[in-house]
Amino acid sequence: xxxxxxxxxxxxxxxxxxxxxxxxxxxxxxxxxxxxxxxxxxxxxxxxxxxxxxxxxxxxxxxxxxxxxxxxxxxxxxxxxxxxxxxxxxxxxxxxxxxxxxxxxxxxxxxxxxxxxxxxxxxxxxxxxxxxxxxxxxxxxxxxxxxxxxxxxxxxxxxxx
Numbered sequence: 001x002x003x004x005x006x007x008x009x010x011x012x013x014x015x016x017x018x019x020x021x022x023x024x025x026x027x028x029x030x031x032x033x034x035x036x037x038x039x040x041x042x043x044x045x046x047x048x049x050x051x052x053x054x055x056x057x058x059x060x061x062x063x064x065x066x067x068x069x070x071x072x073x074x075x076x077x078x079x080x081x082x083x084x085x086x087x088x089x090x091x092x093x094x095x096x097x098x099x100x101x102x103x104x105x106x107x108x109x110x111x112x113x114x115x116x117x118x119x120x121x122x123x124x125x126x127x128x129x130x131x132x133x134x135x136x137x138x139x140x141x142x143x144x145x146x147x148x149x150x151x152x153x154x155x156x157x158x159x160x161x
Contacts, residue, residue, distance in 0.1 A: 002116050003065035010108055011058050016072040017101055018055035021094055022048045027077040028087045037149060039156040040084065043138070044091070054124070061120050084149040088142045092135040099128040 003011075029044035062069050081087040102124045109117035141160070145151040 001066035003062065003067040003114065004112055007105075007108055007112060007114060007117060008062060008065075008067035010105055011062055011067070012070045012072060014101060014105060015055050015058045015062075015069070016074055017098060018051050018058065019071070019074045020077070021098060022051035022055065023074060024077040024094060025051055025091065027079045028081070028091055031079075031081050031087055032084070035084070035149075037084070037153055039153050040149075043156075047091070054127070057123075061117075065116065084142050084145075084152070085139070088135070088139040092132070092139050095128065095131045095135045099125075099132060102128055 025044050025048035029041045029048060032038075032044060033041035059069050078090065081090070102121060106118060106121045106125065109115075109121055141155060142149060142152055145155075
């Protein structure tokens, strides 16, 4: 077995987090879709699918390492948003929290001298740079649009973001 019980449990917990992020992004996408903001919705539907892929990547790692996958219950996402900015801020906050969780996994793997895990986790660290950067950029554009979030849709329609 190439994974300790402690690291296995921590990764199973991260699987829950990734699936929870997927659900949260789906709720955000649905909010934008219901508001008629189809391009913003498309971005967050895509993010939802990516988060599920991240969960699956962790599942595969645990299986390949000889561990046991146990999917914990996923908390319900937040479904109500005051504004586009509120929804985008929640997405950014989620990515920052996920980055910290990945760092904690890396710290654990380094402490156990599990270099196979550190190698796998490096992919997630690199991915978090893109995730946080993209979430920050989307939030900034939404903030700049003020109350006229349709300007964000126009911006996206013309190749922005």
